[in-house]
Amino acid sequence: MRTHSALLVLALSVPVLAAAAQDTRGTEKKLQQIKRELKGVAQERRQIETQRGSASQQLRAADExxxxxxxxxxQTQSKIQxxxxxxxxxxxxQARMRDTLKGARVELAMLLRAADRQGPAGPLKSLLARDRVEDTQRLLTYHAYLEKARAARIRDLTAKLAELDRVEAEIAHRTGELTTAxxxxxxxxxxxxxxxxxxxVLVAQxxxxxxxxxxxxxxxxxxxxALEQLLAKLRIAAAK
Incomplete structure (x- = not known):
């Protein structure tokens, strides 16, 4: 009778044990899948973390x-001002120099017109018309002064023209350099x-x-x- 009862209990427990074993294997398989995915996700996260750190460093450099x-x-705009x-x-x-140059041209024109009115023989005729030596000497001195004044005004005019050109070139050069910069x-x-x-954008992504x-x-x-805890319970249940 006892043998029959034991066999009956064993027969009834076999399906239960088989189901428990199947649940254990299924849980173990699922746990392994999750662990593999967890390992891959962790590795991907570390790679992204490295990329994010590098991108953040490049962003800081770009900000600088x-x-x-x-x-x-x-600073350039301030320099331009x-x-x-x-x-x-x-x-x-430049405007002042133009006025001075204009006056110098007028004076030079007056000197030239005065010389033209006398003509090439003007000084000689004046000398022949003079009776006294003193008058002749004064006339020669006057004409020499006119010639020197004429030459001085020409030199002064040339210098002012050169200075005017230099100022204009300086203005153009400075303006061009600043605009280009x-x-x-x-x-x-x-x-x-x-x-x-x-x-x-890359850092944000x-x-x-x-x-x-x-x-x-x-x-x-x-x-x-959670699966590890469930698996432990299934193993305990299977061992009973």
Whole structure:
């Protein structure tokens, strides 16, 4: 009778044990799958973290370049304002020189007209018309003075023309240099700002990916822990 009862209990427990064993194997298989995925997600998260760190460093460098170029551009613009003031002063000098030059031309024209009115034989006729030696000497001195004054005015006129040309060339040169520098720095700043925006977008994308992988890693970790606890219970139940 006891043997029959034992056999009956054994027969009834076989399906239960088989089901428990099947549940254990299924749980172990699922746990291994989760662990493999967890390992892959953790590795991906670390890679993204490295990429995010590098991208953040490049973004900081881009910020520094933008700031430095912006400061250089502001300095150039400030220098342009200073040079504009200098150019205004140069133009005042230029206007004064034009007035002086105009007066010198008028005086020179008067000297030339006076010489033309006398003609080539003018001084000689005057000498022959004089009776006294003193008058002749004064006339020669006067004509010599006129010739010297004429030559001096011509030299002065030439010097003023050269100075005027130099001032005009200086104005054009300064204006051209400053304009070129300003355009180059503005173009460089615009390009750096575009690069900085692209790096900022990349950092934001990597940050979002990192948070997603980190959240997935935590979720898989919780699932793995729950399966390990379930597997332990199944093994205990199977051992009874």
């Amino acid at each position: 370049q933008v700031g430095q170029t912006d400061r250089s551009l502001q 200073t040079e504009k003031s200098s150019l205004s002063q140069l133009r005042v000098r 300003q355009r180059a720095q503005a173009a460089q700043l615009a390009q750096l700002q575009r690069d900085r925006e692209q790096r900022a 990597l940050d979002a990916k990192y948070k997603d992988r980190a959240a997935r890693e935590q979720a898989l970790g919780r699932d793995a822990k």
